Amino acid sequence: MNPRPLVAGNWKMNGLKAAFAELSAIRDAVSQFPKENVDFAICPPATLVSAAADMTRGTRLKIGGQDCHTKISGAHTGDISAAMLADAGAAYVILGHSERRADHHESDALVRAKAEAAIRAGLVAVVCVGETKDQRVAGDTLKVVEAQVDGSLPPGATADNLVIAYEPVWAIGTGLTPTAADVAEVHAFIRAQLKRLVPDAADGVRILYGGSVKPANAAELMAVANVNGALIGGASLKCDDFIRIAAAYK
Numbered sequence: 001m002n003p004r005p006l007v008a009g010n011w012k013m014n015g016l017k018a019a020f021a022e023l024s025a026i027r028d029a030v031s032q033f034p035k036e037n038v039d040f041a042i043c044p045p046a047t048l049v050s051a052a053a054d055m056t057r058g059t060r061l062k063i064g065g066q067d068c069h070t071k072i073s074g075a076h077t078g079d080i081s082a083a084m085l086a087d088a089g090a091a092y093v094i095l096g097h098s099e100r101r102a103d104h105h106e107s108d109a110l111v112r113a114k115a116e117a118a119i120r121a122g123l124v125a126v127v128c129v130g131e132t133k134d135q136r137v138a139g140d141t142l143k144v145v146e147a148q149v150d151g152s153l154p155p156g157a158t159a160d161n162l163v164i165a166y167e168p169v170w171a172i173g174t175g176l177t178p179t180a181a182d183v184a185e186v187h188a189f190i191r192a193q194l195k196r197l198v199p200d201a202a203d204g205v206r207i208l209y210g211g212s213v214k215p216a217n218a219a220e221l222m223a224v225a226n227v228n229g230a231l232i233g234g235a236s237l238k239c240d241d242f243i244r245i246a247a248a249y250k
């Protein structure tokens, strides 16, 4: 059986309180979504997580963070722990996004430690992997993705607490996307790798595609084998686009 699709939005560093209007529109639209077995999440900036979770409690729209610390609490000024996200009402946390790997020099080992902390706190860890343009041109995509999955996968990963997002760095925010065949190759490769690393969980772990997912390309990308949903950046900021992407699952 295919894993239950997850349509998730990553708002990145976008969203003031005024964005709650859009969030409530997404919550309401998602509640009317015709297909039962699709999961939805929005990951707003940390400042909005608690209020967003309050606004969506008991609905089909779950809330996630965009990062967490490896520790539960302590002297780490400016950081947020997985326990804090869970306490604020989050269900998911994005980890190892390429923007954090680049801006904050996050290594695979750090991402793994964060994912472990997330799982301990009861969150679903959405671990991001993906190659840069140079790495793709050099023919290193599978090698890069393999090393990232290998290095970032937390111990104790199950289909319920781990999601992988394949996000080619060059496709993020550029309007460029890999071909369906390229996406199929990487997702099948990750699935095979999961079968080696976590044999019992492998078939159930959602592998999302992310990078310039739009209403116009969602149906094609979501139909690819082993693509179990989308991690959407820019297009998740607007209810209309988010729901039109989710419509790939009608």
Ligand code: 13P
Binding pocket: 010, 097, 167, 171, 172, 173, 174, 175, 210, 211, 212, 213, 231, 232, 233, 234, 235
């Ligand atoms: P875009 O959809 O804006 O390309 O961003 C993708 C992404 O980085 C989601 O995490």
